[in-house]
Amino acid sequence: MATVKIKFKPSTIDGRQGVIVYQVTHNRVTRQQKTGYRLYVDEWNYRLSEVILPKSNDSRKRYLLDISNKIRIDIRQFGAIITLLESSKRDFTTDDILSRFLNVNSESYLFPFMESMIEHHKALGKIRTAETYAATLRSFRRFRDNEDLALDDINSDTMIAYEVYLKVCGVSHNSSSFYMRNLRAVYNRAVEKELTLQRYPFKNVYTGVDKTTKRALPIKEIKHIKNVDLSNNTARSFARDMFLFSFYTRGMSFVDMAYLQKKDLNRGILSYRRRKTGQLLFIKWEKCMQEIVDKYNLPQSNYLLPIIKPMSKIDERKQYLYSSHKINRNLKILGEQLGLSIPLTMYVSRHAWASIAKSKNIPISIISEGLGHDSEATTRIYLASLDTIAIDKANRMILQSL
Numbered sequence: 464m465a466t467v468k469i470k471f472k473p474s475t476i477d478g479r480q481g482v483i484v485y486q487v488t489h490n491r492v493t494r495q496q497k498t499g500y501r502l503y504v505d506e507w508n509y510r511l512s513e514v515i516l517p518k519s520n521d522s523r524k525r526y527l528l529d530i531s532n533k534i535r536i537d538i539r540q541f542g543a544i545i546t547l548l549e550s551s552k553r554d555f556t557t558d559d560i561l562s563r564f565l566n567v568n569s570e571s572y573l574f575p576f577m578e579s580m581i582e583h584h585k586a587l588g589k590i591r592t593a594e595t596y597a598a599t600l601r602s603f604r605r606f607r608d609n610e611d612l613a614l615d616d617i618n619s620d621t622m623i624a625y626e627v628y629l630k631v632c633g634v635s636h637n638s639s640s641f642y643m644r645n646l647r648a649v650y651n652r653a654v655e656k657e658l659t660l661q662r663y664p665f666k667n668v669y670t671g672v673d674k675t676t677k678r679a680l681p682i683k684e685i686k687h688i689k690n691v692d693l694s695n696n697t698a699r700s701f702a703r704d705m706f707l708f709s710f711y712t713r714g715m716s717f718v719d720m721a722y723l724q725k726k727d728l729n730r731g732i733l734s735y736r737r738r739k740t741g742q743l744l745f746i747k748w749e750k751c752m753q754e755i756v757d758k759y760n761l762p763q764s765n766y767l768l769p770i771i772k773p774m775s776k777i778d779e780r781k782q783y784l785y786s787s788h789k790i791n792r793n794l795k796i797l798g799e800q801l802g803l804s805i806p807l808t809m810y811v812s813r814h815a816w817a818s819i820a821k822s823k824n825i826p827i828s829i830i831s832e833g834l835g836h837d838s839e840a841t842t843r844i845y846l847a848s849l850d851t852i853a854i855d856k857a858n859r860m861i862l863q864s865l
Contacts (some may be wrong), residue, residue: 465489465540465560469534471507481507483534485541489557494559498537500530536613540564541569543615563657570657574600574611577649579795590780591739597814599645602629614659617650619667626668636669643670679818680811682864684803685710689865691801701759702793704814708755708768712746713833713858715815718792721783723767742835747855749862816861823864825857833857 466488473481480501487494506515506527515533517524544563546556569712584593606628612621622643629639647665654661680688689707693700709715718738727735733746759769766772770786771779782790791808798807805811813834833854 465545465557467538467545469512469538470495471502471504471509471512473504483530485537487541487557487560489555489560494557496564497608498534500533502527502530536571536615537564539613539615544657546660547657553704571615573615573617573649574604576614576653576658580649580652595641595644596649599642599649600707602642603646613651614653617659618662618664622646622664622668637672640669640671643668667853679814680803680805680807682819682822684801685815685819686865687801687803688797688807691797693797698789699793699797702790703756703797704758705768705770705790706794706807706809708752709809709812710816711749711755711858711862713854714816715746716813717787717809718783720768721766721770721780721786724765725767726765728767737835740835744835745816747858749859751862751865803828810812819861820857823857823860825860829857 467488468488470484470486471481472484480503483502485496486585487496494725500599502514506517507513508515514527514534516527516531541560541564544560548563577596581593581600583594584590584596595654603625603696606625606858626639626643629642643665647670650659650664651661653659688703691703693703705717705720709717709720710735712720715735716737716739722738723733723735728732728748731748733748733752734743736743756767761769761772764773773848775782777785787809794807794809794811798805801807817830817834820833
């Protein structure tokens with residue numbers, strides 16, 4: 464049975480701080496591991512092997528309290544490592560225990576571990592995932608008042624308290640679930656890396672997805688958007704045209720629109736790869752699409768639409784995000800101006816295309832393929848060989864309704 468004891472080594476020089484040492488013993492072999500935790504002789508209780516906290520509420524007390532908490536977390540981490548090694552039914556040594564402890568100790572807290580995951584996703588080019596994790600971490604930091612939390616201390620009570628906090632802050636049920644799902648993914652990754660034991664801290668909080676308010680518009684409202692005179696408002700006119708371009712291209716997502724290049728249009732076919740799924744899609748080029756491209760053509764740019772401008776000093780990702788916010792803000796105003804049945808956003812175009820296609824009795828399989836839904840590829844294998852002519856015909860049928 465492996466044991467871990469906390470020792471205090473006083474300094475050999477009078478008046479200097481000593482250091483906390485962990486003494487690990489297994490199979491009669493003992494090793495010592497120094498820590499960075501330093502304190503004075505009168506701040507250590509030798510009998511109880513714990514930090515003595517002063518009564519005064521000053522910075523020294525906060526420092527000692529922090530050390531005390533870190534020691535507690537370290538000992539718990541040692542316990543988890545020993546439990547994992549013993550449950551493996553394999554022989555292990557004292558050095559194995561210390562090696563694992565040193566490897567995981569730098570990531571034994573939630574904030575640095577989550578930050579490392581954010582950087583990892585950025586390095587893999589998964590920018591959107593990195594951004595959602597960063598947003599979740601900012602929210603959780605606010606909840607914790609910027610006080611870090613050991614991975615071993617994440618439990619059901621913590622998550623319930625966080626859920627209540629989000630509700631009090633006016634965060635919607637789905638947004639709360641979004642944060643919880645991100646934290647759960649990070650926590651499960653920590654479990655996979657054997658940084659903590661699985662304690663199922665999310666079992667008592669909501670991690671599902673509620674049905675959202677209907678975001679589809681009927682064809683008559685799409686016509687209304689198309690025909691309204693916006694010649695006196697350039698920004699709103701541009702937002703309207705980007706919305707229509709998305710609708711014309713089977714509800715193309717705004718991020719995919721932003722990164723379209725002129726070379727993607729070849730012999731009357733627009734081809735692009737969805738940034739969300741990596742799926743390659745083909746769209747037959749129609750006159751209404753060309754009219755928008757001609758209206759905003761920048762000869763010096765390789766991009767099909769002027770969402771990202773190559774001459775700008777702002778990086779492409781920030782340009783796309785800024786344009787997205789600005790366009791959605793103008794669409795919301797336009798929707799209110801037209802008295803539409805739902806708030807108008809870029810995403811509404813995707814729902815509208817699918818809803819109108821369904822109302823015209825276009826098969827669900829065609830609609831799903833047109834939208835580039837990967838889930839349909841897994842549930843309906845025959846869609847993999849679906850002819851794109853059928854999808855183009857469906858799109859033309861919708862566009863002719865305008």
